[in-house]
Amino acid sequence: MPTIITRKFDKDLAEDLQTSGQDAVLARVYAARGVTKASELDLPLKNLAKYAPMADIDKASERLAAAIVSRETICVVGDYDCDGCTSTTLVTEFVRTLGGNVFYLLPDRVRMGYGLSPQLANMAADGDATLLITVDNGISAFAGVSAAKALGMDVIVTDHHLPAEQEPDAYALVNPNRKSCNFPYKSTCGVGVAFYLAAATRRRLIGQGYAPASTLRMSRFLDLVALGTVADMVPLEYNNRILVQAGIEYIRSGYARPGIRALLHVAGINPAKLTAKDFGFGCGPRINAAGRLDDMSAGVQMLLAESEAEALPLAESLDRLNRERRDIEKTMLESSMCAVDRMVARVGGDNNGQGSAMDSGMICLLDEDGHEGVVGLVAGRLREKYHHPAIVFAPGDGGVLKGSARSVDGLHIRDLLAEVDMVAPGVIRAFGGHAMAAGLSMEREHFPAFQAALNEVARRRIKAEHLLDTVITDGEIPGCEIGMDLARKIERAGPWGNGFPDPLFHGRFEVVQASRIGSDKNTLQLKLRVDERIVTAIRFRHRDEGDPVAGSMQTLVYQIAVNRYNGSESVQLQIAALGDG
Numbered sequence: 357m358p359t360i361i362t363r364k365f366d367k368d369l370a371e372d373l374q375t376s377g378q379d380a381v382l383a384r385v386y387a388a389r390g391v392t393k394a395s396e397l398d399l400p401l402k403n404l405a406k407y408a409p410m411a412d413i414d415k416a417s418e419r420l421a422a423a424i425v426s427r428e429t430i431c432v433v434g435d436y437d438c439d440g441c442t443s444t445t446l447v448t449e450f451v452r453t454l455g456g457n458v459f460y461l462l463p464d465r466v467r468m469g470y471g472l473s474p475q476l477a478n479m480a481a482d483g484d485a486t487l488l489i490t491v492d493n494g495i496s497a498f499a500g501v502s503a504a505k506a507l508g509m510d511v512i513v514t515d516h517h518l519p520a521e522q523e524p525d526a527y528a529l530v531n532p533n534r535k536s537c538n539f540p541y542k543s544t545c546g547v548g549v550a551f552y553l554a555a556a557t558r559r560r561l562i563g564q565g566y567a568p569a570s571t572l573r574m575s576r577f578l579d580l581v582a583l584g585t586v587a588d589m590v591p592l593e594y595n596n597r598i599l600v601q602a603g604i605e606y607i608r609s610g611y612a613r614p615g616i617r618a619l620l621h622v623a624g625i626n627p628a629k630l631t632a633k634d635f636g637f638g639c640g641p642r643i644n645a646a647g648r649l650d651d652m653s654a655g656v657q658m659l660l661a662e663s664e665a666e667a668l669p670l671a672e673s674l675d676r677l678n679r680e681r682r683d684i685e686k687t688m689l690e691s692s693m694c695a696v697d698r699m700v701a702r703v704g705g706d707n708n709g710q711g712s713a714m715d716s717g718m719i720c721l722l723d724e725d726g727h728e729g730v731v732g733l734v735a736g737r738l739r740e741k742y743h744h745p746a747i748v749f750a751p752g753d754g755g756v757l758k759g760s761a762r763s764v765d766g767l768h769i770r771d772l773l774a775e776v777d778m779v780a781p782g783v784i785r786a787f788g789g790h791a792m793a794a795g796l797s798m799e800r801e802h803f804p805a806f807q808a809a810l811n812e813v814a815r816r817r818i819k820a821e822h823l824l825d826t827v828i829t830d831g832e833i834p835g836c837e838i839g840m841d842l843a844r845k846i847e848r849a850g851p852w853g854n855g856f857p858d859p860l861f862h863g864r865f866e867v868v869q870a871s872r873i874g875s876d877k878n879t880l881q882l883k884l885r886v887d888e889r890i891v892t893a894i895r896f897r898h899r900d901e902g903d904p905v906a907g908s909m910q911t912l913v914y915q916i917a918v919n920r921y922n923g924s925e926s927v928q929l930q931i932a933a934l935g936d937g
Contacts, residue, residue: 357911357935358825360862363388379845381837385830385859396594397849399601403594407552411537416512416528417556423487424456424557425566431485431509432460433472434656435492435546436647438640442547442584443491443514445659446577450554454561454568459483462652465729467753470788470795472500472511481507488512492546494526495519495533496788501526514549516590518790541595543855547584548599551577578603579612580659586632587640591855600851604630615659618671619643629920632851633858642671645678648729681730688726688734688748695721696742716811717818719746722757722803726750732760732793743825745769745818747796747810749803756785757803761794767822770794772813780809827913827933829862835887843918843927860932862913865893867904882910884929892919895931910934 365388373383376394391397407413423430430451434444444460451458461476468475471493477500480488488504490497494513501524504511510527518533530553532539544552554574561569582603585596592600607616607630616639620627623638643655654670661667696719719738726734731748738746739762749759763769770789773796777784783806787796798806833842852858868890869883880898884891893914904910912934919928 358827358913358933360911360913361826361828362831363828379842381833381842381859382845382849388830389856399594399598401598401602404598405539405541405595407539407556409538409540410530410532410549410552411534411539412528412530413552413556416514416530416553417560419487419510419512419527420451420489420553420557421560421564421566424451424454424561425564427455427457428486429484430456430458430487430489431480431483432458433476433480433488433490433493434460434462434652435470436463436465436652437492438587438643438655439546439584440492441643441647441652441655441659442580442587443550444656446547446550446554446580447489447491447514448656449660450557450572450577453572454558454566459485460656462656464651465647469786469797472497472504474499474503476500477503477507477509480504480509485509490514491550492516495523495529495531498522498524500524512553514546514553516544516546516549541593543591543593543596545585545588545590545596547581547588548596551581551599575602575606575611576613578606579616582607582632583616583635583639586635586851586853587643589636589854592632592851592853593855597851597856600632600635600853604632604851613659613661614664614667615661615671618658618661618664618667619674621668622671622675626920631847632853636853641681642674642678645681646674648681649677649684649727681733684727685730685733685737688723688730688750689737691723691725692721692734692738692748693741696738716814717744717823718810718814719744720749720807720810721747722749724751728752728758731758732762732795735760735762738762739764743823745772745814745822751800752797755800757798757800759796759798761789761796763792763794764822767818772817775813775817776806776809779813780805783809827860827862829860829913831861832863833861835863835889838886838891838916838927838929840918840925840927843916846916847918858915860913860915862911864909864911867906867908867910869906870903872898872903880931882931884912891927891929893929893931895934904934904936908936910936 365384370384370387373386373394374380432444432447434440448458448460461479472490486509488509489512491514493515495515495517501511512528513526514530523529530549532542532544558569558572582600585600607627612627619639625634625638646652646655654673658667658670728750731750735746735748745763745767747759747761749757752758761769768791773787773794783802785797789795846859865884867882868885871881873879873881878898880895882893884893913932914929917928917930919926
């Protein structure tokens, strides 16, 4: 059972929010998330930040508008995740709808790696492109941009990843995280940046009297922007919450594109009841499965489809890939946990792999039978289970190992890898990332040297407080508050997500009944006595952990949710952690 820390909030602020009409529980939840006044909970599109402060947006939109009008061939270069997929779809559809000439290219994760490369630049030139636009990538594509320019193309980079001190020599660089960019919302993701470029280009074309632009409505892209924003797990600060909420309402109102309707269908999600969580857990993983195991072009084709008849087979193929991804992830995770447990036994760690489990404080594994498209998911699961930063490698092409790292709060994993690179220069072939996640590659023969350097750096950087197993909650609430009324209010109060997390509570409950459900029996279902009522609670991925017994008192960390099944609705507690402490 993790140590529970109650999220702090300003009581006066919570009282002010309650006075303005907010539910008492939600008022304290909002106050704990930095909401200072009720108006910050209003999310109309008219409050969306303007694109004018975004560096190079004028130059980029002018060049794109000229290319559309003169029917130059435009190549969009995307990425192999959901943000890249939705970004590629948005710009491609935008140009096509305005009568422009456009095609797209997507890198193959295994053969090409991330982002615009010289190989992709050559493919764009083979398609006679004179303008190349990157979406959700490009800010670090020095070689790719140079190659494209040498081949006679102008390059517009649209990206949101952190730039280095030097920037590629592109025609225009549209990225809110550039030092020269005054756009206030730095957490805008790739599809959000693409949306702003399209909006600026549309406005410019209307000003030029280009007729097709006046009939195009930017609202048609809101479903894409909402999906990509949630799936990319960028912080849901105010501007992103406006975009996500607008997209959710657009879909709930029946306007979703055929591809998203098909995706919701195979995921078993009712569009009229859609929440942001459905994007993160239902839609995003299915699209990402294509980039992990196959080719992201299936995702773009589905989102560009003009009918559900065209989109549904593509959505079904993504669903099959996602099931395959789950199977691979399960096998890799079980193998990795066995390896970690052996490490624990060798160094004399405690029973559950915490504390001194890994000598350096770092998990680093090579799964010889693993899939490089799934290593990040497995590293994340190991981080969750053992509360240690984790790096998992799998074999790639040509004797190269592909790895993915996931970190813990307070430990900047990209900076740690940069120090490893200084300690052992030439060992890491390439790496990149941010505070909580990173990717890297190396030649197989360098793996032992990497492990040695990693352990050396980890021993210096990782402190005991980094490895503490803690969970932050919004505190306890009275049993009388736990019911459908609060569950519906929380659901309507979203969008919740990264940086604006779902309300999470804790409390002690009497267990009336405990059982395992699901095909693999790794889901725990509890019947709890709550204020003289029986309420169902559920915990997914419970696996080998012990089950509470009837009559015992258990401490639960949980979310309050609406459970929908066979047309009926009931309150359900979704368990994040439990124990008898």
